[in-house]
Amino acid sequence: MGTRQGRPVGRPRGFDVDDALERAMLVFWEHGYEGASLVNLTEAMGISTTSMYATFGNKEELFRKALERYSEGPGAYVTRALDEPTALGVATAILAGTVRTTTRAARPHGCLGVQGALATGDTARGARDRLAAWRNDVYSRVRERFQRAVDDGDLPADTDPAFLARYVTTVSAGIAVQAASGVGSDELQEIADVALRHWPIH
Amino acid sequence: MGTRQGRPVGRPRGFDVDDALERAMLVFWEHGYEGASLVNLTEAMGISTTSMYATFGNKEELFRKALERYSEGPGAYVTRALDEPTALGVATAILAGTVRTTTRAARPHGCLGVQGALATGDTARGARDRLAAWRNDVYSRVRERFQRAVDDGDLPADTDPAFLARYVTTVSAGIAVQAASGVGSDELQEIADVALRHWPIH
DNA sequence: CTTATTTTGCATCGATCGATGCAGAAACGA
DNA sequence: TCGTTTCTGCATCGATCGATGCAAAATAAG
Structure with a gap:
């Protein structure tokens, strides 16, 4: 095989995905899906909307992953x-x-x-x-x-x-x-x- | 006393306040406060936003009165x-x-x-x-x-x-x-x- | 008929909503 | 160094949010 495992190609993320998801989960938990705006979420996550969309897809997908994290x-x-x-x-x-x-x-x-x-x-x-x-x-x-x-x-x-x-x-x-x-x-x-x-x- | 009771001065309302409030209550009930938009509400109530604001104040006041109606x-x-x-x-x-x-x-x-x-x-x-x-x-x-x-x-x-x-x-x-x-x-x-x-x- | 009062229809306000385009930055392998 | 890939920062998109300004319409009082 060879070069498996190790840093992926391209610029590395400047934030921790799990940390960001945890913070998003807390915002959804406190304010609900509708009450949690993208501004609320991204500010709590410490990332830009661009990074959020690139990493998680969209608001509903972010919610889905936050719910998964809540379950676990x-x-x-x-x-x-x-x-x-x-x-x-x-x-x-x-x-x-x-x-x-x-x-x-x-x-x-x-x-x-x-x-x-x-x-x-x-x-x-x-x-x-x-x-x-x-x-x-x-x-x-x-x-x-x-x-x-x-x-x-x-x-x-x-x-x-x-x-x-x-x-x-x-x-x-x-x-x-x-x-x-x-x-x-x-x-x-x-x-x-x-x-x-x-x-x-x- | 004299002219108490009877039609109030000015153009009469073109809708029934109780009917409109009942319909607003149903929209809040189904979609929640945040999920009920002014468009949802006024369309269900059959009135314009102008009439809604003139009659009920604003969205939060409308919700307050809808909750009263729900209680009763x-x-x-x-x-x-x-x-x-x-x-x-x-x-x-x-x-x-x-x-x-x-x-x-x-x-x-x-x-x-x-x-x-x-x-x-x-x-x-x-x-x-x-x-x-x-x-x-x-x-x-x-x-x-x-x-x-x-x-x-x-x-x-x-x-x-x-x-x-x-x-x-x-x-x-x-x-x-x-x-x-x-x-x-x-x-x-x-x-x-x-x-x-x-x-x-x- | 005129005036006062209230409601209605229409257009629209600034703010915020969720979501993107694009170019530069930062890593990789060759 | 170069080309490729990925991520980030900035600006901004069209749509929708709650909420109003204004003049015409509709009534009562004088």
């Missing part, structure tokens, strides 16, 4: 939660993760997957649909995990995994809205606790 | 629910009202109070803060109603009315998000049912 960063608690040994552990971890992630002092309050683009104009339809699909993906993964718990006998045989997953994601979304409104983590963790007190819900 | 129309279930004789009746009516209002086929899905302006840019900060205050007002009224239930012996003396109100409004907000994502009323009503199955929550 602040939203990674979802995937980790699915590895909990019991269905109750999964539900508990998801709600605790939601509370923690939506109320961190140093981060925007709320959940990017909820407040990023809930109701939008026509130009933001792509971002809105993408976010709805993102939420549905979380729901589906939780549902499949609960189905496995039923199959394994961890949950009673008459449990409806879809309903249980809808319940958990609904409480999670509610917590995210409350966090966006400024409600604190202690109060929201109590909500999470009581929502699972009579688990398995049926 | 689709959102009136909250006030009605507070008149239920028991705390459980109040909670049940609020969640059932949320499900019904956020999933009507002929109306935008979701809740204007949630998706109208959850995360916004700087120019929509007024609308966002107003909506947060609106949600907080609902919470406060439910909390006061539950406090009364404690005082009356309808709820156990050791019940925390604030916590109970936060629980109900959190589930309500979660339902609103799910409805905005397209989840149907039957499934959401089941969520509402199970959320209150072990009432009073503690």
Whole structure:
């Protein structure tokens, strides 16, 4: 092979792509897709619009990549939660993760997957649909995990995994809205606790 | 007194203010504050921008009045629910009202109070803060109603009315998000049912 | 009929929106 | 050094944003 790996041809980038994407994610998280202007984004990213378009494509693509980064960063608690040994552990971890992630002092309050683009104009339809699909993906993964718990006998045989997953994601979304409104983590963790007190819900 | 009541001086309006406000409310409900442009709004209202500004002030004032109308129309279930004789009746009516209002086929899905302006840019900060205050007002009224239930012996003396109100409004907000994502009323009503199955929550 | 008052239609404002064209700068291999 | 490739800085694009100025139109009062 030979000259694989190593600096690519051409002028090297003057900024770190991951850093810039992280900052863009924070802007989308705080202001939503429509509320985040290119000026907001590029100033936070520390780059020009030219560099942004050359690197990320356009605003919607930037949002898509920022959402990916959110899933792998602040939203990674979802995937980790699915590895909990019991269905109750999964539900508990998801709600605790939601509370923690939506109320961190140093981060925007709320959940990017909820407040990023809930109701939008026509130009933001792509971002809105993408976010709805993102939420549905979380729901589906939780549902499949609960189905496995039923199959394994961890949950009673008459449990409806879809309903249980809808319940958990609904409480999670509610917590995210409350966090966006400024409600604190202690109060929201109590909500999470009581929502699972009579688990398995049926 | 004499000539009170009767047509006001000047050229009469060529449109019905209530009709126009209703239509504006529907546009804000569907697209959110930022996603609803003046063109969207005035076309739906059937009037010119000149008439809109002369009658309602500006976009933010129009939103304020549309939110008022929402409270007295689709959102009136909250006030009605507070008149239920028991705390459980109040909670049940609020969640059932949320499900019904956020999933009507002929109306935008979701809740204007949630998706109208959850995360916004700087120019929509007024609308966002107003909506947060609106949600907080609902919470406060439910909390006061539950406090009364404690005082009356309808709820156990050791019940925390604030916590109970936060629980109900959190589930309500979660339902609103799910409805905005397209989840149907039957499934959401089941969520509402199970959320209150072990009432009073503690 | 005249005057006062209010609304409407039309044109348009400056600002901001997302997005590009282009030339120069900075790296590469030959 | 040269040619190639890629990225950056600057200027700017057309479209849309929310918002107004102004004169004609439509009513009531005198």
